Amino acid sequence: xxxxxxxxxxxxxxxxxxxLADVLPSWNPGxxxxxxxxxxxxxxxxxxADYVAPDDRIAVFDNDGTLWSEKPVYFQLLFAxxxxxxxxxxxxxxxxxxxxxxxLENDVNTLATLGERGLLQLIMATHAGLTTDEFKAVxxxxxxxxxxxxxxxxxxxxxxQPMIELLEYLRNSGFKTYIVSGGxxxxxxxxxxxxxxxxPEQVVGSSIKVVYEMRDSGPVLVRLPxxxxxxxxxxxxxxxxxxxGKVPVFAGGNSDGDLEMLQWTTAGTGERFGLLVHHTDGAxxxxxxxxxxxxxxxxxxxxxxxxxxxxxxxxxxxxxxYPK
Amino acid sequence: xxxxxxxxxxxxxxxxxxxLADVLPSWNPGxxxxxxxxxxxxxxxxxxADYVAPDDRIAVFDNDGTLWSEKPVYFQLLFAxxxxxxxxxxxxxxxxxxxxxxxLENDVNTLATLGERGLLQLIMATHAGLTTDEFKAVxxxxxxxxxxxxxxxxxxxxxxQPMIELLEYLRNSGFKTYIVSGGxxxxxxxxxxxxxxxxPEQVVGSSIKVVYEMRDSGPVLVRLPxxxxxxxxxxxxxxxxxxxGKVPVFAGGNSDGDLEMLQWTTAGTGERFGLLVHHTDGAxxxxxxxxxxxxxxxxxxxxxxxxxxxxxxxxxxxxxxYPK
Numbered sequence: 001x002x003x004x005x006x007x008x009x010x011x012x013x014x015x016x017x018x019x020l021a022d023v024l025p026s027w028n029p030g031x032x033x034x035x036x037x038x039x040x041x042x043x044x045x046x047x048x049a050d051y052v053a054p055d056d057r058i059a060v061f062d063n064d065g066t067l068w069s070e071k072p073v074y075f076q077l078l079f080a081x082x083x084x085x086x087x088x089x090x091x092x093x094x095x096x097x098x099x100x101x102x103x104l105e106n107d108v109n110t111l112a113t114l115g116e117r118g119l120l121q122l123i124m125a126t127h128a129g130l131t132t133d134e135f136k137a138v139x140x141x142x143x144x145x146x147x148x149x150x151x152x153x154x155x156x157x158x159x160x161q162p163m164i165e166l167l168e169y170l171r172n173s174g175f176k177t178y179i180v181s182g183g184x185x186x187x188x189x190x191x192x193x194x195x196x197x198x199x200p201e202q203v204v205g206s207s208i209k210v211v212y213e214m215r216d217s218g219p220v221l222v223r224l225p226x227x228x229x230x231x232x233x234x235x236x237x238x239x240x241x242x243x244x245g246k247v248p249v250f251a252g253g254n255s256d257g258d259l260e261m262l263q264w265t266t267a268g269t270g271e272r273f274g275l276l277v278h279h280t281d282g283a284x285x286x287x288x289x290x291x292x293x294x295x296x297x298x299x300x301x302x303x304x305x306x307x308x309x310x311x312x313x314x315x316x317x318x319x320x321x322y323p324k
Numbered sequence: 325x326x327x328x329x330x331x332x333x334x335x336x337x338x339x340x341x342x343x344l345a346d347v348l349p350s351w352n353p354g355x356x357x358x359x360x361x362x363x364x365x366x367x368x369x370x371x372x373a374d375y376v377a378p379d380d381r382i383a384v385f386d387n388d389g390t391l392w393s394e395k396p397v398y399f400q401l402l403f404a405x406x407x408x409x410x411x412x413x414x415x416x417x418x419x420x421x422x423x424x425x426x427x428l429e430n431d432v433n434t435l436a437t438l439g440e441r442g443l444l445q446l447i448m449a450t451h452a453g454l455t456t457d458e459f460k461a462v463x464x465x466x467x468x469x470x471x472x473x474x475x476x477x478x479x480x481x482x483x484x485q486p487m488i489e490l491l492e493y494l495r496n497s498g499f500k501t502y503i504v505s506g507g508x509x510x511x512x513x514x515x516x517x518x519x520x521x522x523x524p525e526q527v528v529g530s531s532i533k534v535v536y537e538m539r540d541s542g543p544v545l546v547r548l549p550x551x552x553x554x555x556x557x558x559x560x561x562x563x564x565x566x567x568x569g570k571v572p573v574f575a576g577g578n579s580d581g582d583l584e585m586l587q588w589t590t591a592g593t594g595e596r597f598g599l600l601v602h603h604t605d606g607a608x609x610x611x612x613x614x615x616x617x618x619x620x621x622x623x624x625x626x627x628x629x630x631x632x633x634x635x636x637x638x639x640x641x642x643x644x645x646y647p648k
Contacts, residue, residue, distance in 0.1 A: 186569075200568065200569030201567065212562055214587070219561065221561060221562065228566075237543065238536055241456060242531065244524065245527065246525065
């Protein structure tokens with residue numbers, strides 16, 4: 001960090017009583033951390049040419065691969081796999097029918113090629129007919145009980161500590177933080193508040209349709225086997241517009257699925273921040289980018305150079321990956 | 325109000341330094357105002373058996389007929405009519421094609437029977453191809469320039485002053501206030517913050533589809549002539565679940581289009597509030613209920629008795645209708 005840069009954002013740090021070590025403690029000193037802190041200072045310091053009013057401080061984050069890991073496959077796919085196995089005795093036809101056959105045979109290679117649409121198809125088949133309350137209970141049961149195959153820890157402990165700190169830092173700086181994920185909205189909402197500090201109304205994701213039904217016990221919403229919205233790729237700006245109705249000033253992602261969200265956020269006038277998490281740490285997490293089936297980072301990585309997005313190198317930039 | 329009720333909520337009023345006249349000043353003393361104030365006290369006073377944590381204090385309000393007037397027809401329909409007339413020279417086929425024919429002939433009776441779906445069809449035909457930014461500009465131009473045929477005032481001055489005070493009172497009591505309207509989400513968002521104090525991300529409504537497009541000038545979202553979501557009747561609980569992901573504790577409406585929203589909100593355990601605005605004041609506003617084409621209040625009025633919802637009698641309960 002150059003001296004003038006330190007001087008430039010010193011007032012904000014002094015005001016909040018924070019030091020660089022307090023802000024983002026799990027981030028190593030370097031260009032990525034500096035870029036974030038300098039951006040936040042520029043848009044939050046009154047009188048700054050780049051000042052953004054609190055109402056417009058919207059920050060959006062992808063979930064899979066950006067806030068938590070996504071290997072060997074999206075965690076929601078592992079959830080769906082467990083559901084297929086649990087429900088298989090009632091569905092003998094699944095033994096010969098894809099993608100259920102691949103699930104029951106633990107054919108991970110086939111599953112990895114499904115993409116988020118295939119994942120949603122699995123979810124639909126295994127969850128149609130449940131009410132939204134029943135589905136929430138199923139999600140919470142799984143998220144509390146299931147363990148990741150490599151780390152043998154709950155999935156909610158495989159979130160990125162530096163990104164948790166970034167979310168908090170942004171919120172402390174007056175930002176409203178949102179998840180904008182290709183994953184299922186009803187898969188994330190039950191635990192996002194506790195794990196990320198992000199309430200249900202700030203979780204945007206893919207969804208299946210639900211229908212209102214009056215039962216003897218009272219009204220319920222029943223989940224239908226029909227896709228409502230795919231919040232991935234060009235769907236992400238659409239989801240942001242639909243749910244938030246403002247253009248964010250900060251967007252974080254990690255794959256080509258986030259390309260349009262970062263383009264949409266960083267286009268136009270005014271100070272904007274685009275962040276890409278680059279998975280470079282095969283020892284502590286995973287290393288992958290242009291060739292990966294899950295979380296492919298190819299076009300967006302090339303675009304980051306042209307656009308000046310900050311590419312976070314996990315191995316270089318993060319002191320720790322997961323919370324202790 | 326009985327003495328014990330006054331005593332019961334006295335601590336909260338003393339704490340905030342408020343008096344009954346400060347809270348909801350445009351509401352006449354009586355059962356409706358009392359029910360609201362007592363409810364808010366019960367759910368916000370710590371130690372109360374009915375205490376609701378701030379995160380769960382969600383209040384939802386219909387817009388047309390609940391927060392502003394809706395006669396002679398939904399104001400958004402008047403907006404669409406003005407658009408049809410402006411665009412008619414480019415569309416000679418509209419002279420013989422409904423619902424455009426009715427618009428061009430000022431056939432209000434036919435238009436009044438269209439319902440919100442018909443309104444959306446008009447909107448789609450007249451606004452397809454615009455970007456979301458262009459549409460926002462069109463809405464703001466109209467809302468600033470147009471005048472209501474009866475009152476000859478801007479539409480944004482035909483909001484209900486007592487309801488504005490209710491929104492503020494709820495927000496001051498830790499509630500997050502939302503609009504959940506059958507009207508178009510992109511028709512309301514451009515002015516809802518200024519008029520109601522409700523930001524875009526807390527406006528839920530009907531929508532047409534949009535698609536992301538990269539142009540030479542940068543990325544845009546283009547509006548398509550295709551319905552995305554109808555946020556009316558049984559669609560309202562669906563919209564609440566989709567956008568908010570929590571069951572509200574307070575719901576306000578005025579017509580049968582709000583029946584399911586009030587059922588969904590007030591079902592189950594815990595203290596909940598259902599409010600219906602009953603249009604009873606033909607002199608200051610309009611008087612209508614069970615037989616009205618626009619804003620029919622029939623089933624929901626009957627249901628209010630069974631459910632114990634508070635029916636606000638505009639003539640009796642409101643000192644003023646519109647802001648001065």
